[in-house]
């Protein structure tokens with residue numbers, strides 16, 4: 001399939017004359033900066049926060065490039081991956097006309113972002129073992145389909161999508177294939193970043209919100225061809241990543257050993273949680289996970305969910321999600337948190353019997 005990026009881009013974006021910020025017009029070394037109407041006296045918030053941040057996050061990209069073995073020109077940094085998802089809709093999907101393909105059950109933000117941008121979503125559900133269904137995708141694909149979202153490891157099911165199927169679908173699909181790798185650091189498989197050069201329609205999303213422990217900073221990454229990254233940079237708000245976020249991320253990248261150790265701990269706890277959950281009489285299945293959460297099928301997800309909330313433990317109820325009936329999505333916590341969860345769950349059958357017993361007495 002011949003891939004022509006420019007023919008996929010909306011006309012208004014192709015013709016866009018991007019905003020030229022003071023910081024992008026002059027980024028050299030000067031003695032006096034009187035070009036951006038900042039407060040020259042300083043900031044009550046401290047440090048150098050009176051100055052606008054680097055619009056292209058040069059230092060952060062340099063470090064990410066080194067870590068991931070990719071050229072900085074192929075990196076986009078956003079205010080969370082959610083910003084990257086929204087930008088892809090705005091660049092490629094003509095509102096009220098084009099569509100995006102999603103593969104449910106999957107991350108809810110693709111659909112919300114589509115709705116905000118007035119873009120139709122078409123569904124090609126995963127197979128019963130939560131893999132991509134290439135035939136279902138081909139069946140819904142039309143010339144109006146501009147984006148295909150693949151989440152791997154998938155939220156909420158936790159599994160990786162088969163690498164060769166993703167690449168095969170990307171070869172056949174004449175739109176942009178977005179592979180969301182928010183949980184790839186926990187996975188037993190490398191990122192698809194290494195296939196970017198031979199897959200011009202691939203965008204790989206990663207985030208600092210999960211393994212890197214910086215959900216509060218809001219930093220997401222997109223890896224793609226230089227041409228796609230250029231488009232994203234043209235459409236994003238000029239100063240989309242704050243100075244505080246850029247600096248904190250640059251500092252954190254020097255401490256990858258901390259992250260690696262937490263990932264190892266998380267994987268060990270994931271294994272323990274899986275084993276222990278499988279022992280519970282009301283849990284029929286715990287799906288194998290390559291992420292930092294597990295999906296457990298119970299005989300009554302709503303009841304177990306409410307019982308846990310009463311114990312002040314919150315998990316994610318996925319009972320009403322396609323292919324996830326009875327399922328709770330449980331994030332892997334610290335050893336202590338997981339212990340509290342497991343203790344509560346082990347006491348659930350007795351608590352449930354007691355409640356049924358009380359209800360019977362009251363009804364007499």
Ligand SMILES: *Cc1c(COP(=O)(O)O)cnc(C)c1O
Nearest residue numbers: 080081082107155182207209220
């Ligand atoms: C958590 C998550 C993200 C992260 O989004 P941010 O905006 O970067 O915090 C992205 N994709 C999926 C599938 C997620 O579960």
